[in-house]
Structure formats: C-alpha cells, structure tokens
Amino acid sequence: MTAVKTFSPQSKPAPSGPDTNASTAQGLTPTDTLRQRARQDVMDGAVTSTYTLDPKEVVALLNDALATEWVCALRYKRHYYVAKGIKARFAASEFLEHAQQELDHADRLAERIVQLGGNPDLNPDTLTQRSHATYHDGTGLRDMIIEDLVAERIAIDSYRELAKFLGDHDSTTRKLIEDILAVEEEHADDLMDLLEAEPTSISTQ
Numbered sequence: 168m169t170a171v172k173t174f175s176p177q178s179k180p181a182p183s184g185p186d187t188n189a190s191t192a193q194g195l196t197p198t199d200t201l202r203q204r205a206r207q208d209v210m211d212g213a214v215t216s217t218y219t220l221d222p223k224e225v226v227a228l229l230n231d232a233l234a235t236e237w238v239c240a241l242r243y244k245r246h247y248y249v250a251k252g253i254k255a256r257f258a259a260s261e262f263l264e265h266a267q268q269e270l271d272h273a274d275r276l277a278e279r280i281v282q283l284g285g286n287p288d289l290n291p292d293t294l295t296q297r298s299h300a301t302y303h304d305g306t307g308l309r310d311m312i313i314e315d316l317v318a319e320r321i322a323i324d325s326y327r328e329l330a331k332f333l334g335d336h337d338s339t340t341r342k343l344i345e346d347i348l349a350v351e352e353e354h355a356d357d358l359m360d361l362l363e364a365e366p367t368s369i370s371t372q
C-alpha cells in the first residue's frame with residue numbers, strides 16, 4: 168500500500184505554471200498520479216489507496232461501537248420511562264437527552280461504516296454480545312444512575328483506545344471518535360452531578 172505523503176506547511180511554494188507535476192517540489196503526489204490512482208479503484212469510494220489501515224478491521228471496531236451506542240440508548244430509554252416522581256424528574260430528562268445523543272452517535276458511526284465500504288450491524292440478537300457496555304434495568308433511581316455511569320466509563324475507555332489506534336492512519340474516523348468521546352465524558356459528568364445532588368434520598372416513587 169502506498170505510504171501517505173507528508174505535508175509540510177513550511178515547504179517552499181510550488182512554482183507557478185502549467186506543469187501538473189509541480190507539486191512534487193513540495194513532496195506531494197504529482198497531480199497526474201493522483202488522477203490515475205483515483206480512477207483505478209473508483210468503486211472503492213472514499214477508501215483510496217493511501218488509506219493505511221485495513222478497512223474491514225476498522226468497520227468491525229466501529230460496529231462494536233455502534234452496538235454499544237444502541238445498547239446505551241435502550242438502557243437510557245428504559246431508565247427514562249421508569250423514573251417517576253418529582254425528585255426523579257430532572258434525572259429522567261437527563262436520561263432522555265443522553266438516549267437521544269447515543270442514537271446520534273449511532274447514526275454517525277453507521278454513516279462512517281458505510282463510507283468505509285462496510286455494513287452497519289444492527290442485528291438485535293447480537294447487540295448486547297457485541298456491545299462494550301452491558302444492559303441493566305436498574306432497581307431504583309440511584310442504581311440506574313450508577314449503571315449508566317459504569318457504562319459511560321466503559322465507553323470513554325474504549326473510545327480513547329480506538330482514537331489512539333486510528334491515530335494519523337484515519338484522521339476522519341479518529342475525529343468522529345474524539346467528538347463522541349467528548350460527549351461521553353459530559354454524560355459521565357452529568358451522572359456524577361445527579362449522584363452528588365441526591366446521594367441517597369432519590370427514588371423512583
């Protein structure tokens with residue numbers, strides 16, 4: 168596989184003129200080569216010859232993340248439905264917001280999977296097996312918050328590792344993962360606030 172060319176902003180500007188290979192002066196791929204390569208594997212879509220990872224491996228990792236997001240969305244939805252009473256109202260609104268954001272993450276992951284030539288795996292039979300986080304009903308509001316916090320902490324660690332794995336090999340997917348990671352950290356922070364606000368007295372009644 169062809170190595171990715173390094174772009175240096177400090178490089179001298181390319182000489183002006185009609186020569187389509189002028190960019191070689193900056194260490195960039197000549198335009199003719201870019202055009203030829205793009206046409207050669209046109210059916211690979213967004214995955215070009217300079218993609219230095221195995222797209223199938225990245226798709227598999229993203230499918231695990233996709234399963235995690237769906238399991239988290241389902242768990243938050245369940246917690247939203249069963250959280251009752253004045254004291255649980257604020258927690259319920261947080262659960263709903265988190266559920267919606269997990270589904271947004273799922274959509275963005277699925278879109279990237281398709282861009283990489285893969286298929287989003289949403290088979291419900293295997294969702295919980297493939298998810299990093301587990302699904303827990305929760306027996307009371309405090310228990311639900313703790314289960315959600317555990318799941319967020321699992322997601323944070325797995326996304327951090329995934330971003331590191333992707334590195335500069337796939338900056339588009341890495342940026343997506345880093346965006347999602349930042350939201351998972353906010354979720355964990357929200358859940359900590361809920362726990363600290365009502366450490367023992369909140370209930371589902």
Ligand SMILES: [Fe+2]
Nearest residue numbers: 236268269272
């Ligand atoms: Fe998420």
Ligand SMILES: [Fe+2]
Nearest residue numbers: 319350351354
């Ligand atoms: Fe989350």
